[in-house]
Amino acid sequence: MATLQMRDIQKSYGGLSVIKGIDLEVADRELVVFVGPSGCGKSTLLRMIAGLEDISGGDLYIDGKRMNEIGPADRGLAMVFQSYALYPHMTVRQNMGFALKLAHVSRQERERKVAEAARILQLEPYLDRKPGQMSGGQRQRVAIGRAIVRNPKIFLFDEPLSNLDAALRGQMRIELARLHEELNATMIYVTHDQIEAMTMADKIVVLQAGRIEQVGTPLQLYHHPANLFVAGFIGAPR
Numbered sequence: 558m559a560t561l562q563m564r565d566i567q568k569s570y571g572g573l574s575v576i577k578g579i580d581l582e583v584a585d586r587e588l589v590v591f592v593g594p595s596g597c598g599k600s601t602l603l604r605m606i607a608g609l610e611d612i613s614g615g616d617l618y619i620d621g622k623r624m625n626e627i628g629p630a631d632r633g634l635a636m637v638f639q640s641y642a643l644y645p646h647m648t649v650r651q652n653m654g655f656a657l658k659l660a661h662v663s664r665q666e667r668e669r670k671v672a673e674a675a676r677i678l679q680l681e682p683y684l685d686r687k688p689g690q691m692s693g694g695q696r697q698r699v700a701i702g703r704a705i706v707r708n709p710k711i712f713l714f715d716e717p718l719s720n721l722d723a724a725l726r727g728q729m730r731i732e733l734a735r736l737h738e739e740l741n742a743t744m745i746y747v748t749h750d751q752i753e754a755m756t757m758a759d760k761i762v763v764l765q766a767g768r769i770e771q772v773g774t775p776l777q778l779y780h781h782p783a784n785l786f787v788a789g790f791i792g793a794p795r
C-alpha cells in the first residue's frame with residue numbers, strides 16, 4: 558500500500574522559482590508518468606519526492622504521513638538511476654546487493670533478494686559478470702534490480718531509458734510495464750519522451766515551466782487535451 562499526495566509543492570534555487578505549486582495525487586499501485594520538455598522541472602520534482610532536494614514550500618505525504626523533513630533513507634522509496642551509475646568494479650550480484658549490505662541485511666537474506674530480483678529481471682545468467690561485460694539494456698536491468706531488492710513502497714525512475722537506442726527502448730518499455738504488473742508497486746516515471754508516456758502510463762502528468770498543464774489517462778490527454786501545449790506535446794512526438 559503506497560499513496561502519495563502533493564499539496565502546493567514549490568522549489569526555488571536562490572530566488573529563482575522552478576516548481577511553482579504542484580498539487581497531485583498518486584494512487585496505490587499506479588504508474589504515473591511525469592512528462593514535459595527538458596528543463597520543465599521533472600527531475601527536481603522527483604528528487605524532492607525522494608528526499609534528495611529540500612522542499613521550498615508546500616507539503617508532501619506518503620501514505621498520509623508528512624515527509625518534508627524525513628530523510629531519503631526513511632521514505633521507503635527507491636530511485637532508479639541511469640545504468641552508468643553502476644559500480645564498474647563489482648559484479649551484477651554485488652551491485653544489486655550492495656545497498657542491503659550497507660543496511661546490514663544478513664548474507665542469506667541478501668542472496669535471497671538478489672536471486673528474486675534476478676529472476677524477475679531475467680538476469681540470472683549474468684550475476685557474476687561486471688557491468689562492462691554487459692549490454693546497455695542488461696545494465697539498465699541491473700540498475701532496476703538495485704531498487705527491487707530494497708522492496709520499496711514507491712519506485713522512482715528518472716529517464717531510465719534515455720541512453721538506450723530506439724529498439725532497446727521499445728523492448729524495455731514492455732519489460733517495465735510487465736515489471737509494474739509483477740511487482741504490483743506504485744511507480745513514478747519521468748521522461749521527456751511522449752511515446753514512453755503514452756504507452757506506459759496509467760496516468761500522465763504534463764509539466765511545463767514548473768507547473769502542471771494537465772493530468773489524465775493517455776486516452777484523455779489524446780482525445781481531450783486541455784490546451785494547445787498539451788495537444789502539441791502529446792500529438793507531435795519528436
Ligand code: ADP
Binds near residue numbers: 575601
Ligand atoms: P527536467 O528534469 O525537466 O529537465 P530539472 O528539474 O532538471 O528539469 O530543472 C528544472 C529547472 O531548474 C531548470 O531550469 C534547471 O536549470 C533548474 N535547476 C535544476 N537544478 C538546479 C540547481 N541545483 N541549481 C539551480 N537551478 C537548478
Ligand code: MG
Binds near residue numbers: 601
Ligand atoms: Mg531531468
